[in-house]
Amino acid sequence: MFREHAVRLAIAPIAWTNDDMPELGQGNTFEQCISEMALAGYQGSEVGNKYPRSPAVLRRALELRGLEIASAWFSAYLTVRPYEETAEAFCIHRDFLHEMGAKVIVVSEQGRSIQGQMDTPLFAEKPVFDDQEWAALAAGLGGLGRLAAEKGMTLVYHHHMGTGVQTAAEITRLMELTDPGEVSLLYDTGHLAFSGENPLEVLRGHLPRIRHVHLKDIRPEVVRQVTAEKLSFLQAVKAGAFTVPGDGCIAFGEIFAELAASPYTGWFVVEAEQDPALADPLEYAIKARRYIRELSGL
Ligand SMILES: O=C1C[C@@H](O)[C@H](O)[C@@H](O)C1=O
Numbered sequence: 001m002f003r004e005h006a007v008r009l010a011i012a013p014i015a016w017t018n019d020d021m022p023e024l025g026q027g028n029t030f031e032q033c034i035s036e037m038a039l040a041g042y043q044g045s046e047v048g049n050k051y052p053r054s055p056a057v058l059r060r061a062l063e064l065r066g067l068e069i070a071s072a073w074f075s076a077y078l079t080v081r082p083y084e085e086t087a088e089a090f091c092i093h094r095d096f097l098h099e100m101g102a103k104v105i106v107v108s109e110q111g112r113s114i115q116g117q118m119d120t121p122l123f124a125e126k127p128v129f130d131d132q133e134w135a136a137l138a139a140g141l142g143g144l145g146r147l148a149a150e151k152g153m154t155l156v157y158h159h160h161m162g163t164g165v166q167t168a169a170e171i172t173r174l175m176e177l178t179d180p181g182e183v184s185l186l187y188d189t190g191h192l193a194f195s196g197e198n199p200l201e202v203l204r205g206h207l208p209r210i211r212h213v214h215l216k217d218i219r220p221e222v223v224r225q226v227t228a229e230k231l232s233f234l235q236a237v238k239a240g241a242f243t244v245p246g247d248g249c250i251a252f253g254e255i256f257a258e259l260a261a262s263p264y265t266g267w268f269v270v271e272a273e274q275d276p277a278l279a280d281p282l283e284y285a286i287k288a289r290r291y292i293r294e295l296s297g298l
């Protein structure tokens with residue numbers, strides 16, 4: 001289905017150790033995590049909180065297992081702090097990823113975000129940016145995008161539950177406010193479905209801007225519970241709102257077909273944060289690997 005070498009498959013360490021809730025998977029080591037990624041048949045990984053920060057040490061551990069770094073998350077605060085503060089932290093992150101050979105940098109605006117707040121209801125309390133915040137975000141992302149380009153890299157914006165860029169309308173607004181040469185889009189199927197959007201429609205609407213993909217599925221019955229019980233994002237994750245592709249309700253066949261027919265090249269990253277005590281990360285990594293192979297030939 002996909003052109004040869006167009007797309008490579010990675011998996012995020014968040015199923016083994018969760019950056020948003022380090023108590024999840026506390027006992028899982030870095031070595032176990034990357035060994036199991038390789039064992040399950042993945043070619044790449046994103047960077048988690050247990051990964052060595054020395055590029056030489058990290059590279060050796062990954063090379064032993066045939067893995068590469070696809071990218072890593074960066075929290076921006078462009079709507080609430082001076083641009084220079086975010087830009088300084090961004091350059092450190094960019095340089096680390098550049099040394100690791102990554103081509104894209106995942107950025108998410110965390111100004112007024114509730115994604116890390118354990119008791120804040122997800123749907124009722126998400127931030128809604130005013131015109132000034134949109135302007136600061138768009139201008140700041142443009143600046144970060146130019147900094148990424150200095151190293152031949154691309155900024156990919158991660159829309160996310162509980163943030164100011166969550167819904168399809170907010171994604172469209174951000175894409176309209178930013179220059180395609182500076183700001184690209186990360187397409188995360190799970191966050192779109194969780195937010196009540198149609199992931200296929202968003203894909204069709206923004207395909208030329210999409211330069212990185214996170215493959216996540218949702219358990220619809222848990223998402224309904226999150227809404228009814230006014231749970232937070234972190235409570236939702238603990239309750240099992242997310243799972244791997246093929247284990248939830250998203251129709252990935254149409255999504256893969258659309259991407260395969262497009263000029264998309266780059267990584268697909270399986271990213272399904274669950275409580276590792278309830279969902280064995282290796283078992284779910286293998287489940288996703290098999291499902292993606294059956295559906296797309298990847
Ligand atoms: O890409 C991601 C990184 C995580 O830290 C985040 O909370 C998760 O939901 C996600 O999509």
Ligand SMILES: [Co+2]
Pocket residue numbers: 158188214271
């Ligand atoms: Co994601």
